[in-house]
Amino acid sequence: MAAMGGNQRQMMEDAAEDKFPEGLRVLAVDNDRVCLKVLEVLLRHCKYQPTMVMDAKTALKMLRAGKEQFDLVLTDVRMPDMDGFKLLELIGLEMDLPVIMLSVDCDKKAVMKGINHGACDYLMKPVHTNELKNIWQHVESRRRSQAISHMGRDNDDDQRVHPGTLAKNKDSKRKSNEKDSSNENKESTHASTTHKNTRVKWTTDLHNKFLEAINQIGLDKVAPNKILELMNVDCLTRHNIASHLQKYRLYLNRVKPNSLGDASERQNSSMDNQRNFMHNHEHERWHVSSCGIPSWSPNYFGATSQLGQLTDSQSSLCMGSLIHGGRMSRYLVPHTPDVRRFAGSEDPPISLDNGILDDIMLDEFSTYSSGTSYVDSMRGKLMETSKGKSPSNLRSYFTNTPSGRGSSAPTNDIGSTSKTETNMVNSGRTISTGSNLQTDSFVTLTPMPGGGDAAGILPVQESMVNQQEPSDLLNGINAFPSDDITNLLNNDFIGEDAVMDG
DNA sequence: GTCATAATAT
């Protein structure tokens, strides 16, 4: 690594001298035909090789296609289909290319926005030849910094550079794939448009699409390629899906381990339950879960982050209700996006007329609020917790993932883990009762292996959730104390007839 | 297509 010094540097310099500024390949994007023409003339005048495009989407397509290699992108800020900032952002995400913004607007904010989004320069229109003469420097300096960053690495012969601003590429150990991409790169000395292997962030939207696809296919027939097809999302690969699917399955296994009891029997009875449930709770089943909150963490499939995402006021609303001996339904209120409606009111409307679910629920809660010894003891613990003891040990029961550092065999843990989880459900619930938990500890409540996970699995279509009546949501959520209910909820995803409404 | 595990992010 350190052995590189002179030689490579010299080569870089040579390359730079050979190629810049002449022949710099510039992709210019502007929806204004006249501006574009002027720009083209100027660029040619500067001995660059301009390619002119009138809209950002086309530009992006060209860049993604990679047929032509570009060294730099010049883009207008204001464009109808996709503005320059968006284009800038996407380029930053997917490839390493210097982007220069063009605008008639010399507003400081706009400039800052451009720079913050990763633009390497911001030029005012009309652009002058002198300014264009210098743009090659951005390419050169970027190239240098790339080379330097490569010098710090062993034998890493590809052209990838720093992580992008919005997504980081992993560019360390790459094996067979690496060869492929470096071969591609050899087609041209300009590697600028090489795509980064971005790390996919599974946002709620993405996950919803994923679930939607699974629902369409049926969990038993599901396969990465099919999902990929149905999801129809650019930039996603089969591998991305496979990885996510793997995680999803692990999750399902964890919350509904087949190791407990007779799997087929369980399945059948749950299916019956499911039908009943679907009949009575046609809406709840899909709405229980999703909060429509953009980022799911730490337990994506469990609803863990839902409370984690709550604002302070929402959290305190939870606490308030709980502390006052409220029923479960109350503290669940904040799970819904509709909580804001209640933020200022004492009692959200709660209806509990959902037959079996509510009976179960009421049973559960009457027991728990009337103070059995078990509950009392747990409450005691709770109070300790709320006095500052970290409940993280409890949390681990809920957030426990079978994969530590990838080395453990997930399936081995499942049986025992989930059993523990099940046992912990009550304590989890109790915890929530009395303490003024921090959001973090609160989070532990939701992913109960029972309905909690059902809630987690169900993250579908936030819009639906948003429209949902709080009472519906509550009824759905309230289902989770019951194991049976839990099963049937889980079966919404497992059964073939799990169809998402809407 | 699935799984185990490595790499990376939090």
Next chain:
DNA sequence: GATATTATGA
């Protein structure tokens, strides 16, 4: 440092 998430390779 532990854990979660995602990528990768078999």
